[in-house]
Amino acid sequence: MSREPVDDRLDHLLTALGRARPRLDDLTRARVAAGLAEAIGAPAASPPRRRIPQLRRIAAITAAALVVVAVGAGFASRRGIPRVLGEPPANAHEVAAARRPPIEPPGPLTADGGRERTGTGDAARAENRRFSKEELRLALLDAVRRDALTGPGAAPPGADRGGGPGARAAETSPEAAPPAGSSPAVPAQAAATTAPPLVATRAELAPAAAPAGAVDAASPARVATAAEPSPGHGDPSIATGAPLRPFDDDSSRPDAAARSRVVDDPGVRSEGIITELRPLRSSESVVADDIAAIRLGHGSVAERYAAAESLLRRDPALARAMLSSLIAGAPQAPEAAQALLDLANLAVKSGGTNDIYVARMALDRIAVHPFRAGVAMPAAYLRCAIERNAALLRACLTQFRARFPSSPYDVTALARIAFSLVGAGDCAAARPLIAEYQRRYPSGDATAMVQTWHDRCSP
C-alpha cells in the first residue's frame, strides 16, 4: 500500500489548521470584557513585604529632595543669589504657615453624622479608582453590546453600525453623545434597515416561543425586514470568521419563514418586544439567554433588569456590568433603584476594601432616588451591615430597628447589637436586648449563641 510522504501529510494537517477559523462568541466576549474590567479596576496586588521598602524609598527620596531644596534656599538667602524658588517667607509666622499643609474643605455630611473624607485620603483614592473601573466596565459593556448587535467589523469604517454607536453612547453617557448633526444626517429609512431588529434576535434564539410573543408597534415591519437578506449577506469576508451575528443570512435559515409569519399572526400583541421566553432552561438556553441579555441592551429597562438579575448568581461580574449599564442608561427608572441595591450587595459580597466604598456610593444614590421607597429597608440594613466601627454599627442598627420595627432583618439586627455590646463588655446595656431576643425570637438562628451571652452577662 503506497502512502504519501510524512512531509505531505504534515502539510495537509497544517492546511487544515490554516483553514480553521476560531470565532469569539458573544458570551465569551462579554465574559472576558467583564473580567477585564474587574482586573483592570482592581488595585495592584503587591506583596506586603515589598510595600515597606517602597514606602521607605519614597520617604528617603522626598527627604533628600527637601534637604536639597532647604539647602538651596538657605544658600540663596545668605548669598543674595537670585531666588528661583520664590520669595522666602518674611517672618516666623509665615514660615509656619508655609509649612502647614493646606486645609482641605470638609466633605459632605454622611448619614451617621460624620463627614466623608475628601481630597487626598486613601478612601478618596480608592473611590476614584473605582469610578474609573466603573467607567471601563460600562465602556466595555457598551462595546460588547454593540458587537453583539452588529458584529465587529460588519460595518466599514466610518459607517454607522446597528443603530449607531453614538445613539447607544448617548443612551449610557451624555458626554459620549455623537457630535451634533451626525445622527440626523442618517436618513430614517437607512437607519431602519441598519437597525438591529430585536424581535428577530429573540425569535432566533427561541424560535419555538416566537409566535407566542408580543411585539411592539414598529416590530412587524422590522420582522419583515429581518426576513430579507441583510446588506452583509453573501460577503465572504463577513460571513467567515465573524462571531455570531443575528441578522446575516436570515433568508436561508429554516426559521426565517416562521419568523416572517409572526407579522401575519393576529395574536401578536403590540405593547413591547417579545416578553415570553422559553420556560425550559437547558444548558443551551442558559447560554442563549445570556446572549439575549447582552443583545437586549435596547430592550425595556424591566427586561434588562430581569436579564441582569438572572445572572446575579451565575456570573456576578457580567451581572454587575449589566446593572451598571442599566443604571447609567435609565437612572430614574424604578429598576435602577433595585439595580443599585443589587450592585451594593454584590460589592459587599466580593468583600474587598474598596468594594465597601462602591456599596456606600450605591446606597447614597438610593437615598436620593425617586423610587427609593421600595428598597429603603434592605438598603438601610445594608448600610448598617457594612459599618465597621462597632459604636457606629450599634447606633445604625438601633436606628434601623426604630425605623423598621417589623423588618425581617430585625432579628439579625437585634442579635448584632447585643453581640456588639457583649463584645464591648457592656453587659448592662446588652441584658435587655438579650432578654428581648429570647422573648421575641425564641427559635431564632442565634438562640443558642444568645443564651451563651446571657450566661456570660448574668450577675
Add this chain to the structure above:
Amino acid sequence: VKPAAQRTPATPDAELASSAAAGDATAFAEIYSRYADRVFARLTHLIGPTADREDVFQQVFLELHRALPRFRGDASLSTFLYRITINVAYDHLRRRGRRAGDHDPTALDALITGDPTPEDRARRREELGRIFSLLGQIKPKKRLAFVLVAVEGLSLGEAAELLGAQTDAVKQRVLHARRELVALMSRDERRIERRVP
C-alpha cells in the same frame, strides 16, 4: 486626546492608543472591540483550543492595558498587540510545558467552518486534534515561530519582528520545528502500525 464623542469607527489606532493610555476607558473598549476577534483567532492558532484559552485571551488585553503607556507608535497598534499576544502565548506554553494534550471535541468542532458532512466534519476534527497534539510536543519558541510562518503565512521577517528575534534564528526554529513534527508523526505512525496486526 480626542473626546469620546468625536471618535468614529474610523479613528486611527494610534489615536485610540494614546487616548486609552491617558485613561480613556471608551478608547480601550474600542480597541478591545476592534481587535478581540483577531487576537482570539491568532491565540487559538498559537496555543490551541485549550480550556484556559479564555484566561490567556483576557491576559493579552490586560497586558495591553499595562503596556499602552509605553506604546510610542513606532509600530502599528496591531503589531504591538500581536507582539503582546505572542509573549503571553509564549509564557502560557512555557508554564504549561510540552504535552500532547487532549482537546475538547466541541472546541475543535467550533474551529470548523462551512457546512461539511458529518463524516467530513469528523475527519477535520481529527486532523485538527492531531496537529494541535503534535504542536504541543515541541518547544514553545519553535512552535510559535512555526505557526506564524507555516500556518499564518507570515514571512520570516514579519515573524521575526513579532517574536523579537533575528530572521535567521526564526528560520532555524521553523526548520527544526518542521523536522521535529515530521519525526513525531513518523514515530506515532510506527506505534500505530505495531499495534495493528
